[in-house]
Amino acid sequence: MDARDHFKNGADLKSQTSRGNFLRKSCFALLAAGIVFSGCDKDDENGDKLETSVFDGTITAAVENGSAYNSTVSRVAAIEENSVEEIAAGMYANGGFTLTLPSTPNGNFLYGIEETFGNESDIKYSNKNAKISVVVIFEAYDKDDEYVGEFYCGKFDATTEIDVNFIYADRDVTVTGSVGEKDDTMDYSVSLKKGWNMVYYTENEVSTKEKTGMKWYFWDSED
Numbered sequence: 075m076d077a078r079d080h081f082k083n084g085a086d087l088k089s090q091t092s093r094g095n096f097l098r099k100s101c102f103a104l105l106a107a108g109i110v111f112s113g114c115d116k117d118d119e120n121g122d123k124l125e126t127s128v129f130d131g132t133i134t135a136a137v138e139n140g141s142a143y144n145s146t147v148s149r150v151a152a153i154e155e156n157s158v159e160e161i162a163a164g165m166y167a168n169g170g171f172t173l174t175l176p177s178t179p180n181g182n183f184l185y186g187i188e189e190t191f192g193n194e195s196d197i198k199y200s201n202k203n204a205k206i207s208v209v210v211i212f213e214a215y216d217k218d219d220e221y222v223g224e225f226y227c228g229k230f231d232a233t234t235e236i237d238v239n240f241i242y243a244d245r246d247v248t249v250t251g252s253v254g255e256k257d258d259t260m261d262y263s264v265s266l267k268k269g270w271n272m273v274y275y276t277e278n279e280v281s282t283k284e285k286t287g288m289k290w291y292f293w294d295s296e297d
Contacts, residue, residue: 124248124265125283127272131175133240135212135290137225140169143292148217150225152240155208156185166214170290171225175209175270179242183207187247191280197251197262204247206266209240214292223295229287237275238288243268249280 133152137143147166152173154161161183164173176183184205191197212225227238243266252261263281264273274285 124250124263125281126265126267127274127282127284128267129270129272131177131242131270132172133175134170134172135225135227136170137290137292140290140292143214144169146216146222146294147214147292149215149219151213151215152209153211153213154179154183155210156189157183159183160213161207161209171212173212175240175242177269179207183242184244187243187249190241191249191262191264192253194251194253196253197249200248201245204266205244207242210237221295224293225290226293227288227290229285229289230291234287235277236285236288239273239275241266241271241273243271 143166150164150166150171150173151160152162152175153159159182161179162173162175164171184207186202187199187204187206188202190206190208191199210226213221214223214225216222229236245268247266249262249264249266252259254260259278261279261281263279263283265282266273271282272284274281274283
């Protein structure tokens with residue numbers, strides 16, 4: 075399947091997952107003096123067993139066949155998914171780009187965690203008060219600052235389809251559980267640390283467990 079088709083399928087799935095349509099798309103139970111604060115679920119017993127993929131917010135992308143776009147792309151803009159606004163930018167050169175996401179995003183980029191992962195009863199949050207920013211798409215612009223396409227990160231081959239989301243959390247938080255029935259389920263094994271994290275979306279799993287073989291691809295708006 076063409077990489078662009080993989081991306082479209084992944085983007086559709088995320089939007090379904092994050093907005094109740096199903097993938098494009100957390101609350102330690104605080105106990106003090108026997109008091110459970112409102113807005114929190116029961117503490118996740120497996121939270122300390124979940125793997126994390128925290129990083130410093132700097133993205134260095136070597137794009138597949140990247141030199142072919144040197145004359146086409148000049149600037150790359152990271153788009154925050156919920157606000158649909160630019161949150162960071164960098165220049166494209168030598169077949170790739172580097173940009174640094176803000177260490178602490180402004181409040182207009184922060185949204186309730188349930189807006190991304192959903193509010194189904196089977197999804198458990200260690201802190202529902204957590205706020206996050208989500209970056210999936212990196213828009214490409216030419217020297218005249220005209221939109222020419224998008225970059226995205228993942229793994230797409232005959233047997234594997236993985237989309238990578240870059241998610242900022244304003245506190246440590248976990249998202250666990252499983253939604254769906256029988257063979258049509260989505261499992262959540264997410265442990266976000268305060269700061270920027272990489273979250274991996276597959277057909278039936280959302281996880282922060284690091285996966286190998288991720289690559290950067292370009293989708294040309296003219297295709």
